[in-house]
Amino acid sequence: MQTTHETSEGNGQGAGKRMVVHLHMTRLVYVLLLLLLAMPWVALVAAWIAKQVVHQVEVTDLMQQAAVSGRFARGNPGPWGMLESIRIAIEPPEEFTYIEPLYQTQTRWIFRG
Numbered sequence: 001m002q003t004t005h006e007t008s009e010g011n012g013q014g015a016g017k018r019m020v021v022h023l024h025m026t027r028l029v030y031v032l033l034l035l036l037l038a039m040p041w042v043a044l045v046a047a048w049i050a051k052q053v054v055h056q057v058e059v060t061d062l063m064q065q066a067a068v069s070g071r072f073a074r075g076n077p078g079p080w081g082m083l084e085s086i087r088i089a090i091e092p093p094e095e096f097t098y099i100e101p102l103y104q105t106q107t108r109w110i111f112r113g
Contacts, residue, residue: 004022025033066072066086075083091097 004024063072063084063086071087073085073087075085
């Protein structure tokens, strides 16, 4: 790689001198710079593709486990396509699961007369 410096006058109005730098590079240096700039993008695309493949494999494994355990069911095909369902167990929200504290005494109502 070789650099050349040259000085040129401004636009003739006394604006001062400007320095112009010319870079002379071989074809190999151009290719190496291009690879250096392109490699991060190639790595990002490869990582995204790998993530998609791993996700698909995980989903397939989960579907096979669900089919073996009997939680997986396929519906009859129709105009909507093929429906697949998986039974899952969820727990009720906290506001539905009230446990009375042991230290709290029962309220007694007494009405006289």
